[in-house]
Amino acid sequence: MAVFVKVVDEGAFRAAARELGIAPSRVSQTVSDLEKYLGVTLFYRTTRKLFLTDEGQKFYAHVANITKSAELGLNELNTRSQELIGELKISLPAFLASSAVSSAIAEFARQYPKVALSLNYTDQKVDILKEGLDLCIRAGWLEDSSMMSRRLGESRxxxxxxxxxxxxxxxxxxxxxxxxxxxxxxxxxxxxxxxxxxxxxxxxxxxxxxxxxxxxxxxxxxxxxxxxxxxxxxxxxxxxxxxxxxxxxxxxxxxKPLGLYALWPDTSRRENLTLQLVRFLAERDLS
The missing domain is CATH 3.40.190.290 (D-Maltodextrin-Binding Protein; domain 2)
Structure with missing residues (x-):
């Protein structure tokens, strides 16, 4: 079920395999075995794209919640054991590539070697939910948002x-x-x-x-x-x-300086891990 959710989130077997660190053939076989076990078709497959069937959409709605709960449980144990494990997908403005913010993220990566970080540097505004991001660093003045947020500092x-x-x-x-x-x-x-x-x-x-x-x-x-x-x-x-x-x-x-903010969805699948990074950044001088 976790592999199925990853395929849906990534939109392709190969992308899911890359995120999971396993062979694409294994991902494809796992989904095929799941379909055989359930007795339904979960995906329409074309040469270029995957599309969820009606059954696949209904199944995903339930399974995503299960995997989210499992990840939250693992993150809770990781937090208590002081050993963070998992993966975070983060977006930052491109001009912060060689900034104190990036240096702090590098420090976090050194301190927690079992956390994998996927960093996307772009000066274009990104949709956190659409891109499947766990955290977004924004520079500017925060607008009203349904996202969770925390001010990290400012840039002169x-x-x-x-x-x-x-x-x-x-x-x-x-x-x-x-x-x-x-x-x-x-x-x-x-x-x-x-x-x-x-x-x-x-x-x-x-x-x-x-x-x-x-x-x-x-x-x-x-x-x-x-x-x-x-x-x-x-x-x-x-x-x-x-x-x-x-x-x-x-x-x-x-x-007027630019404010630096961390934004993340309140339904984040890696909520505890995201909060650990946000707190880590907030405790440092990022100005």
């Missing part, structure tokens, strides 16, 4: 531009001085930016951009090519600012 952001681009223009003293500057825009963020001064002033400006993209890593590269301004997390630009390749524009004005 700097307004930066290439040195040659800045050298060709008068040094700005106020956000309003940037109205004729070019911007390289990150598709996932608003085109309006609020700046905060140490004196408590707030100024909102909208940047004009003719180049936009969906990758924070690409943003840094294009700004390096002196195409204009952009806003990036501190950890992505600190070294380049120090080396002089990038300029921290308007350093006396602050930009």
């Amino acid at each position: 952001r700097f307004l930066v531009a290439g040195k040659a681009y800045c050298d060709a223009r008068p040094s700005p003293k106020h956000p309003s001085d940037l109205k004729n500057w070019d911007w390289v825009h990150f598709d996932m963020r608003s085109r309006s930016t609020e700046f905060y001064s140490k004196e408590g002033d707030t100024v909102t400006i909208s940047g004009n951009s003719r180049v936009s993209m969906n990758s924070a890593g690409a943003l840094r590269h294009f700004v390096d090519q002196n195409l204009g301004l952009t806003i990036l997390p501190e950890h992505l630009v600190a070294q380049e600012i120090k080396s002089g390749n990038l300029v921290h524009v308007l350093p006396n004005w602050e930009i």
Whole structure:
């Protein structure tokens, strides 16, 4: 039954076999034996896809609950024995690939060698339930959600531009001085930016951009090519600012930092294991 559930969750025998660490032929044979035992057909098979039959859908609804309860029971014992065992599928923004968050996850992996981690780094927003994820790390400001969540920290952001681009223009003293500057825009963020001064002033400006993209890593590269301004997390630009390749524009004005949040479904099949990782991350300085 556990193999059957894995096939449904993964959508293919080969993908299920990879997740389970067994041969695809064994997965296929296990499902065939189950169908023979039950006396019904659970899947419609084509050369490209698997589809649940009506009987398969009804059976899955019950079996999924059984396997979930079994995994919760195992995780509960694992938690009590201080030895975590299992697998977690996690999604993170691509710009956190070389961040304190990733370093903390690596520390977790070293501390709990029997936990398998599947990490998906993408700057695109993902559907936790549709993708079958156990945990999603989000950067930004959390919207209302039916998901469970916990704040992990925040990421400072700097307004930066290439040195040659800045050298060709008068040094700005106020956000309003940037109205004729070019911007390289990150598709996932608003085109309006609020700046905060140490004196408590707030100024909102909208940047004009003719180049936009969906990758924070690409943003840094294009700004390096002196195409204009952009806003990036501190950890992505600190070294380049120090080396002089990038300029921290308007350093006396602050930009609202990005909040870092952990989100997970309240019906997670690996609830205890997910919570262990969330607590592990929350106890560390991820700013």
